[in-house]
């Protein structure tokens with residue numbers, strides 16, 4: 001009986017260790033997956049207008065993630081918007097402009113967009129449309 005008990009304890013400990021290792025591994029993969037986008041975001045001027053949770057001049061990552069599913073079509077579309085920019089009053093979020101990023105190549109722009117879309121969507125905190 002003691003043997004069986006010890007075995008149960010041992011397997012419970014093993015199971016709990018095992019699950020925490022899996023979680024860490026998943027998190028590690030995610031961090032690696034978005035590391036390039038995160039670095040490119042920091043190297044460009046994006047942070048002056050976009051933040052993770054709060055809308056500054058442009059919508060937050062969570063606002064954008066609530067609006068767009070991370071599908072290949074959306075990622076390609078948003079990467080294009082980032083490169084060509086948004087003229088005042090021609091955007092979908094309000095009247096503000098986003099400066100173009102013509103030197104950014106499409107695959108780098110997509111990496112940044114994927115990183116932005118990896119944040120939890122925040123549909124309850126919509127971007128407040130700019131009223132000038």
Ligand code: HEC
Nearest residue numbers: 044045046049057058078086091092093094096097098112
């Ligand atoms: C001068 C401020 C500014 C800078 C710099 C800026 N953005 Fe924006 N961004 C905006 C504004 C304002 C909007 C909302 C435009 C609109 O109404 O469609 C926006 C919108 C976006 C969107 C959503 C587009 C859509 O059609 O829904 C993405 C994605 C984005 N920006 C990514 C970036 C990235 C990546 C960078 C850096 C390479 C960047 N932005 C730099 C101001 C900026």
